[in-house]
Amino acid sequence: MIKLIVQSIRQTILWSLIAGVAYTLVMTGISQVLFRDQANGSLIVRDGKIIGSKWLAQQFTGTNYFWPRPSACTYGTGPSGIVASSGSNLGPTSGALQTNVMNNASAFISGNNLPTNTVVPADMVYASASGLDPHISPEAARLQIARVAAARGLSEDKVRELVEKFTESAQWGFLGQPRVNVLMLNVALDQLATPKPAETAPAPKAG
Amino acid sequence: MKWNEIVQIVLFFGLGIALTPPVGRFMARVFKGEKTFLHPVLHPIEKIIYRLSGVDPDEEMTWLSYFWAVLLFATVGFAADMAIFMTQQWLPLNPQKLPNCSWHLAFMQAWSFTCNADWQSYTGETVMSYFSQIFAIMVHQFLSGASGLAVLVAVARALKRASIKTVGNFWTDLTRGLLYFVIPLSALWAIPLMWQGVPQTWKPYQTASLMEPYTTQVQKTDDKGNNVTTNIQLVVSSPKLGADGKPEMTNGVAVMVDVPQVDAKGVPIMTNMPVMVDAKVETQSIPVGPVASFESIKQLFTNGGGWYNVNSAHPFENPTPFTNFWEMLAIIVVPMAQVYMFGLLVGNKKHAWCLFNVMLALYALSFVVAWYCETRPNPVMAGAVPNMEGKEQRIGVMNSVLWATSCTAIDNGSVNSMHDSYQPLAGMMPLWNILIGEMLFGGIGCGMYCMLFHVLITVFIAGLMIGRTPEYLGKKLDAWCATWAVCGVLIPNAVALLPTAIALMLPATIGLSSLGNQGPHGFTEILYCFGEAANNNGSAFAGLNANTPFYNIAAGIVIWIGRFAPIISALAIVGRLASKKTVEPSAGTLPTHGWTFGLTLTGVIIIVAALTFFPALCLGPIVEHGLMTAARTF
Known part of the structure; x- marks a missing residue:
């Protein structure tokens, strides 16, 4: 022994x-x-500053950015620093989940000025598993194009072109699902030269 | 159902089956001590390890001393783990300055990792330092996996022996498994993960400046860190009464008004309310670490304890559809190959393939049922399909369900989606896979020897039916073998159901206050918790907050029993069989291969599990399914 x-x-x-x-x-x-x-960590650096990781979603609520999937952990951020990744863990008969789904759907429809009978893609009404899902479905991105273009004073075609550029099909043709990386798309949006918002105002710097 | 989903399913199962013979053959060579292509490099290291640990590799152990070696090795690991968890703030490699774990969390996690369960009641990125992740968790993912494999090798070796009282040497089996197989395979498997984007660094967490900073409200604190409150009159929302004294209604809902509260003397009732202030959130912490090397061992050797809270749903653990496929393949490769290795070691490949087919059929069936149920619309959610709650966009529903049923059929327990948010019957299939004993390939080693109990029970029942002495692989079975086989099956079942009942009967502040969901779903959370602990799985209905003294201690004990009861049962059986003579098969011998045996075995597995768990499943997912169909919410 x-x-x-x-x-x-x-x-x-x-x-x-x-x-x-x-x-x-x-x-x-x-x-x-x-x-x-x-x-x-696949970090994204802009002007010498880390602004995120390619793989981690950030919160975007402004009209000039594409919105990510709902998160049950405020995208890993909080007033006291890091918040652990988490799903909602709400079950199929949960009243709280029912409320969240209704609220997410109506917020997406009203936020994007869509017809009230629009079928909101499932990825935008249900919270992701990690709370950090960097991707949305191509359909969810398409529905946001008009709003983002209007907020930035860009043509819809220009924004659509960018969305298409950032749309990934199933990996190697068959693995997983088609998707759009929201953070990468928003970074690229900021890099598009912004046209003059008004005749008199001085042109803002790109970036 | 899309064409590419079918391609992925076929490729997944196809590759798993195709890799079974070569990997199984390699494992058999390693454990027989034969030369492999790794010997020129690793054989000298093997000899050094024996010398440094004071092991004579040729010394034989009886079944009981083999069991003691397994148990003491795990106990030493447990003590070391518990010490690390409880002192991590003073140990090196803690760049985030994380505090020590509570004693009950440390107790539960130490057993969890040394017993290959890897159930986690903490959130990885905010609780565990790099030191804890590597030395208390990852090292034991290697050791517990290799220990299970060693037990299986001893079981197979003993079955092949005749008239010998010993079953082999634990340290030799452990060392050979780790050195030639477990560590090289993990290293190989990690490289594609690194390429796809899984971090591997010693640097502390990075801080990113948010592109869109936001403001939230937090409770104000004074200089000493105490919460600041303000004393105001208590206001309660209550129904507005009409002139007739009845509640006023609009559209069938009572109109509510805020009523300032006064006591009997008309003095306002005062209460302390927290003072809220704005807090600006401008940064996101990017938790990195040596994740890729951790990820491969976690997936390959049925561990499943993730670096991050959400395990393989976290984009850093599983960034692309390919890593998802690669990690899923890692779940099945070794457990499938262990069946083939068992066949080679006992010298009966036909029997091994028969077991393989039974396991594969039940496993594939559980996937198909779960996939079907998960894609049905949920009336509660007004037709929002598919159910993406707790699932990731790059992975999707099919790959989430395939992973969920794989990680439970095989005692892995890693997750890439939140099982708690599955529809009732889809969530029941992972639970079913766990409750039937995690032996549809099952854990490294333990899946196979748990299947062995069912095989022996089948042989015993069939022997009784045809009126002959039951035989297994040329050995006559006696009451000792049957008793231990039944213990190996029933003890894990008992420690799944009894603590569930205890949790329900305890005061609500201990048992039920941890629930994340109400109604039958809450019952399923507790059943899942103890089911997976008893069968050493490690996945969870994670809505249950298990980081409480009751759940930590109860689950820690259940994991311990669920690990060592099957091990001692298996070793006791084969220790007895090794000392018996081998008899040649006669016309009266029941063959342990072919359709008759396969179907009888399947029947025994289903009947044993259904008799034990059907009432519990009725109270949980089955009744919830009915309520969901009627759009009932909780």
């Missing part, structure tokens, strides 16, 4: 060194050399 305990302790220490230290260090080395950008 004592012998087994001693062997257990020695084995635990040895494997902590091999599987904990050596394995993690080697894998980090490989990743930092081969896939440096992905390894550090």
Whole structure:
């Protein structure tokens, strides 16, 4: 028995060194050399400042941006710092979920000035699993084009072109679902040269 | 149903089946101690490990000392884990300055990871330091997976032996499994994940400046950090009364008015209300870390404990549809191959393929049922389809359901969608897979030896029916074997149902206050919690807040029983069988392959599980389905 305990302790220490230290260090080395950008979180940098990660949704409520899917964890942000990723975990007979679904649908319709009988895509009425889902469906993006174009004084065609550019079909033709990365699309929107909002006002700087 | 969904399903199962023989053959070679292509590099390391840990690799153990080795190894791991969790704020690699875990959380998590359950009642990115994630969690994902595999190898080895009292050496099986198989495969599997976007860094969390900062309200605090409150008159919303003294109604709803409250003497009742102030949120924290190396071991060896709270639903753990496919494939590869390895080690491939087919059929069936149920419209949600609540856009419904049924048929427990938000009958299928004992391929090692209990019960029942002494792989079975087989099945079932009943009977502040949903769905949350703990799964109906002393302690104990009761049962059975003579099959021997055996086994599995769990399932998902159809909400 004592012998087994001693062997257990020695084995635990040895494997902590091999599987904990050596394995993690080697894998980090490989990743930092081969896939440096992905390894550090696929960060988006603008004017020398980190403004987000390609994979994490941010909250957008303004009319001049595309909106992401509803989040049960305020997109991982809060007044006291990080908030853990989370879904709503509300069940199929939950009254709270029923209310959320109704509210999300009517907010999407009124926010985008859509006809009241519009079928809102399911991804915009239901909260995502992580609360950080970076993608929306192409349909959900299309329904927002007119609003964003109007708010930015851009032509709808120009915004539609951009949405199409950021629409990814199923990966390699068959894996997963078609999707649009909202944060990347909004960053690209900001980079589009903004036309003069009015004759007299000086042209604002792009970006 | 789209064409590309069918392609993904066929490719998923097809690749799993195609990889079974080569991976199984490699595993068998490793555990027999034969040379593999890795030997020139790793064999010297193997010898060093034996020397440093004071192990004689050729020393044989009886079934009981093998069990003690498994148990003590896990117990040492438990002690180390608990210590790390409770002291992490003083340990290195804690760039976020996260505080120590509570003792009950540490207790539960330490058993959870050393027992291969990996159930988590904490939120990874805000509770665990890098040190805890790597040394208390990831290391034990390696060790617990390899321990389970070692037990299966001992079981198979003992079945092959005759008139020998020993079953092999635990340390040799553990070392060989880890060194030649578990660690290299995890390293290999992690590389595509890194390429697709899973982080792998030692840097602290990054901070991003939000493109659209927002303002929210928080409670005001004074210099000492105390909440500031203000004393105002209590106001209660109550129905407005008409001139006739009856509540005024509009459209069938009572009109409500705010009524300032006074006591009997007409003095206003005062109350303390929190003072709210605006707080600007300008940053988003980007939680990174060495995630990719963690992710591959988590998926491959039926662990399932995620780096982040939402596990593989988090875009950093599972950024693209390809990583989803790759991680899902990782769930099935080794559990499928272990059946083939078992066949090779006991020298009966026909029997192994028969078990493989039974497992595959029940597993595929659970997926088809869940997929069908999940795509039906929910009357409560006014026809908003498909049900994307708790699912990710890049993954979609089909891949979410395929993952949910895979991670429960196979004792993995990682999730890429929130099972709690599934429709009742779709959520019942993962629960069913868990409750029947997690043996549709099942956990590394444990899935196979849990299936063995059912095989022995089948052989026993069939033997009684045809009036012959039951035989299994040339060994005559006796009462000892039957008793332990029944223990291996019933003990996990008992520790799934009894704590569920206890949680319901305790005062509501202990048991029911943790619920995230009301009505029958709340019952399902508790049943799922103890079902997965008893079967060491690790997925959850996550609406249940399990980070309370009651749930942490209860689940920790249930996980422990659910892990070691099947292990001791399996070893006790094969320890007995190893010491018996092998008899040649005769005309009266019931073959353990072919349709007759396969169907009888399927029947035994379904009858045992249905008799045990049907009443509980009726109270949960089945009644909820009826209520949902009638658009009832809670």
